[in-house]
Amino acid sequence: MFGPLTVNPSKSKGDKTGSWRVRYRPHYLHKNCIACRMCLLICPEGCVHGKEKNAFGVDYNFCKGCGVCADICPKKDIVMVPEESREEDK
Amino acid sequence: MKEFLEGSHAIAEVIKSCKPGVISAYPITPQTHIVEDLAQMVSDGQLKSQFVNVESEHSAASVVLGGSATGVRVYTATSSQGLFYMQEVVFNIAGMRLPVVMTCANRAISAPINIWNDQQDSISLRDAGWFQVYAENNQEAVDFHLIGYRLAEDKRVMLPVMVCMDGFILTHGMEAVDMPEQEKVDKFLPRYNPLYKLDPAQPVSMGLLADPDYYMETRFAIQETMKESLGYLSDISREFNSVFGRDYKDLLVEEYQLKDAEKVIVAMGSVCGTIKEAVDEQRAKGKKVGLLRIITYRPFPYARVCEALKNAAKVAVLDKAVSLGAYAPIAVEVKAAFYGKKQGPKMISSFVAGLGGRDITLETVHEIFRRLSTKEVNSDFVDLKPELLKEEYGE
Amino acid sequence: MENSPLFKSGHTACAGCGQAIAARMVIEAAGANTIIANNTGCLEVFTTKYPETAWGVPWIHSLFENSAAVASGIEAALKYLGKKENINVIAQGGDGSTADIGLQALSGMLERGHDILYVCYDNEAYMNTGVQRSGLTPFDTNTTTSPSGSQSSGNIRPKKPMPEIALAHGIPYVATASAGLPQDIQRKVKKAISIKGPKYIQIHVPCPLGWRHETDQMLPVAKLAVDCGLYPLFEYENGVLTGQKKIVPKPVEEYLKAQGRFKHLLNNPEEIKKVQDIADNNIMKYNLKAQA
Numbered sequence: 095m096f097g098p099l100t101v102n103p104s105k106s107k108g109d110k111t112g113s114w115r116v117r118y119r120p121h122y123l124h125k126n127c128i129a130c131r132m133c134l135l136i137c138p139e140g141c142v143h144g145k146e147k148n149a150f151g152v153d154y155n156f157c158k159g160c161g162v163c164a165d166i167c168p169k170k171d172i173v174m175v176p177e178e179s180r181e182e183d184k
Numbered sequence: 185m186k187e188f189l190e191g192s193h194a195i196a197e198v199i200k201s202c203k204p205g206v207i208s209a210y211p212i213t214p215q216t217h218i219v220e221d222l223a224q225m226v227s228d229g230q231l232k233s234q235f236v237n238v239e240s241e242h243s244a245a246s247v248v249l250g251g252s253a254t255g256v257r258v259y260t261a262t263s264s265q266g267l268f269y270m271q272e273v274v275f276n277i278a279g280m281r282l283p284v285v286m287t288c289a290n291r292a293i294s295a296p297i298n299i300w301n302d303q304q305d306s307i308s309l310r311d312a313g314w315f316q317v318y319a320e321n322n323q324e325a326v327d328f329h330l331i332g333y334r335l336a337e338d339k340r341v342m343l344p345v346m347v348c349m350d351g352f353i354l355t356h357g358m359e360a361v362d363m364p365e366q367e368k369v370d371k372f373l374p375r376y377n378p379l380y381k382l383d384p385a386q387p388v389s390m391g392l393l394a395d396p397d398y399y400m401e402t403r404f405a406i407q408e409t410m411k412e413s414l415g416y417l418s419d420i421s422r423e424f425n426s427v428f429g430r431d432y433k434d435l436l437v438e439e440y441q442l443k444d445a446e447k448v449i450v451a452m453g454s455v456c457g458t459i460k461e462a463v464d465e466q467r468a469k470g471k472k473v474g475l476l477r478i479i480t481y482r483p484f485p486y487a488r489v490c491e492a493l494k495n496a497a498k499v500a501v502l503d504k505a506v507s508l509g510a511y512a513p514i515a516v517e518v519k520a521a522f523y524g525k526k527q528g529p530k531m532i533s534s535f536v537a538g539l540g541g542r543d544i545t546l547e548t549v550h551e552i553f554r555r556l557s558t559k560e561v562n563s564d565f566v567d568l569k570p571e572l573l574k575e576e577y578g579e
Numbered sequence: 580m581e582n583s584p585l586f587k588s589g590h591t592a593c594a595g596c597g598q599a600i601a602a603r604m605v606i607e608a609a610g611a612n613t614i615i616a617n618n619t620g621c622l623e624v625f626t627t628k629y630p631e632t633a634w635g636v637p638w639i640h641s642l643f644e645n646s647a648a649v650a651s652g653i654e655a656a657l658k659y660l661g662k663k664e665n666i667n668v669i670a671q672g673g674d675g676s677t678a679d680i681g682l683q684a685l686s687g688m689l690e691r692g693h694d695i696l697y698v699c700y701d702n703e704a705y706m707n708t709g710v711q712r713s714g715l716t717p718f719d720t721n722t723t724t725s726p727s728g729s730q731s732s733g734n735i736r737p738k739k740p741m742p743e744i745a746l747a748h749g750i751p752y753v754a755t756a757s758a759g760l761p762q763d764i765q766r767k768v769k770k771a772i773s774i775k776g777p778k779y780i781q782i783h784v785p786c787p788l789g790w791r792h793e794t795d796q797m798l799p800v801a802k803l804a805v806d807c808g809l810y811p812l813f814e815y816e817n818g819v820l821t822g823q824k825k826i827v828p829k830p831v832e833e834y835l836k837a838q839g840r841f842k843h844l845l846n847n848p849e850e851i852k853k854v855q856d857i858a859d860n861n862i863m864k865y866n867l868k869a870q871a
Binding site: 098 | 586587588589590591592593594595596597599600603604627628629630631632633634635761762787793794795796797798799
């Protein structure tokens with residue numbers, strides 16, 4: 095008999111840590127992006143995606159709102175906005 | 185073919201025939217001869233294993249854990265403090281369901297430091313989730329390693345096995361041993377085919393955090409597997425007999441002169457050789473005495489013990505270990521086995537002998553049979569030297 | 580929607596965790612043909628809570644202190660199977676499991692010459708258990724077991740020189756890195772795995788919770804540690820210093836005042852001077868000063 099033992103990564107969905115955001119969320123302005131990929135590189139969650147200029151985005155299911163992507167963006171094209179103002183991303 | 189071999193060398197030879205991919209050990213008396221011989225075999229190219237010389241038993245157990253998790257057969261051996269030092273890894277290996285096989289060359293525990301034999305080391309790790317089998321002689325010690333790998337790697341089992349053999353008495357004793365031929369070993373013990381392993385072709389995570397929603401089932405599964413394995417041992421024993429021609433019956437207990445026995449000693453390991461001789465002496469005088477030898481201590485064969493002892497009037501359980509402040513380890517199990525049973529011994533006395541290498545002689549055994557004539561005793565130490573004991577501290 | 584199949588979203592690290600960034604840099608640089616052995620600690624807990632795993636590579640956790648030994652067994656098994664040439668083995672853990680409780684197992688692994696990269700994620704205290712002092716906690720740090728008080732200005736000892744200890748084993752590659760310079764981590768990991776034998780990389784990883792700074796200050800704080808000389812970045816190849824991150828040294832006070840764990844030092848110039856001496860010594864020792 096076996097109990098819980100191993101996990102196959104392809105079956106792992108991860109926790110939806112986006113619910114942790116309480117204060118701010120990153121808002122990608124898509125104005126001055128140069129596709130340097132620094133936001134994608136630095137995200138502790140690995141939840142930033144994108145390839146082309148002004149086409150990067152974040153998976154809010156996982157984003158914890160730490161603000162590191164906004165901090166590293168050389169063009170200040172990512173800003174942290176209060177979590178309540180969800181309208182901006184719709 | 186029978187060969188006259190030192191116990192440790194016989195173990196090294198049988199491990200060679202099992203072809204482990206990774207061997208790791210740290211030296212501790214009386215385990216050393218086993219791993220020295222294996223190191224030489226690797227050095228001579230007779231054994232194609234990775235022999236990893238580590239800086240501690242903790243790492244020895246961790247290395248074989250890592251090797252086993254990568255899908256290869258592994259081996260380690262230790263004793264006494266070494267086993268205690270690897271204790272947290274020992275529990276971990278069972279929890280991770282890795283089929284590690286280890287030899288424990290049984291030795292006393294510090295303090296005071298003592299390199300001689302008793303069974304306190306392995307007994308103290310009885311709750312770890314390892315099978316524990318105790319050899320009476322070197323033939324059994326050899327055979328139990330083959331059986332150990334078969335059992336551990338059984339896909340229904342996937343649990344580690346500790347083959348316990350009394351330090352010095354067996355490890356350094358010379359005996360004639362029928363060494364298993366390689367073709368027969370290959371027939372009995374196929375290549376290890378892991379259920380799960382670390383492999384980039386099929387990544388898997390092992391050793392995860394299990395919170396209260398998941399933890400209990402991991403322990404329950406081991407508990408159930410242990411219980412089920414009592415039966416698997418009989419099957420494996422039968423197959424072993426068909427290949428090698430040696431019959432260990434159900435591998436749980438050995439009954440010696442039990443049929444009409446009124447007084448029975450229950451014991452484990454090499455001391456049973458001495459007890460058999462004492463039983464023979466008393467039988468020659470017409471006394472109805474016998475021996476129940478425990479072979480498998482974990483899982484504990486409660487039903488078999490009850491069956492074997494149901495007609496015995498008086499039972500003496502001989503422990504070569506103590507649970508300080510409580511009943512002795514094997515005695516606890518035997519008493520528990522009969523709790524609530526209608527039929528069973530009128531008396532189950534418990535004796536402690538042979539600690540730290542004190543000889544258990546024929547006279548010791550006769551003395552235990554004599555003490556069985558009086559009232560029931562618990563953890564009664566045999567062969568004590570009263571002159572060494574004082575009520576108050578003094579130089 | 581996943582950008583990293585090797586270190587996936589949905590792990591439960593705190594927001595702004597430097598270790599999470601560094602761990603992703605390491606595994607992305609090492610690639611899919613890698614097996615990881617992980618010590619107990621934050622990284623283990625936040626990536627592998629059953630039934631989830633963040634790891635897309637084969638990954639194993641056994642105990643707090645034995646990843647170096649478990650990795651040794653993995654490497655030995657791969658050698659036995661004839662697969663070692665194609666598979667990287669990484670052992671990793673935090674500063675406590677590396678420099679304190681796991682130092683013996685690590686020393687054994689380095690001494691035996693296994694082809695393994697050991698990565699120490701150095702957040703300078705036992706963060707997983709609540710910010711207790713470790714052997715890599717810096718001098719004068721306020722932790723829960725080295726609290727500042729009327730008789731103490733925090734941790735009484737400087738960091739254990741782990742890179743030097745690793746180096747003393749005569750291993751071919753030793754480097755330090757910082758979560759503040761993620762591309763540098765990747766370069767060093769790629770170099771390390773191209774070298775046969777034992778390798779040691781120690782990465783400075785800010786812990787917003789334990790260091791007490793805002794989550795979005797992870798990068799500036801990490802960079803300040805490098806720029807003031809308190810966390811020198813260097814590489815040793817075959818025992819020789821082959822590279823260091825040159826800096827125009829900033830005063831340590833800038834680094835200290837960015838974090839709550841050093842708040843008690845701010846009106847204590849005598850103690851700040853002692854910390855500055857440590858940085859100055861590093862700057863000399865590793866020749867960190869950029870040419871004007």
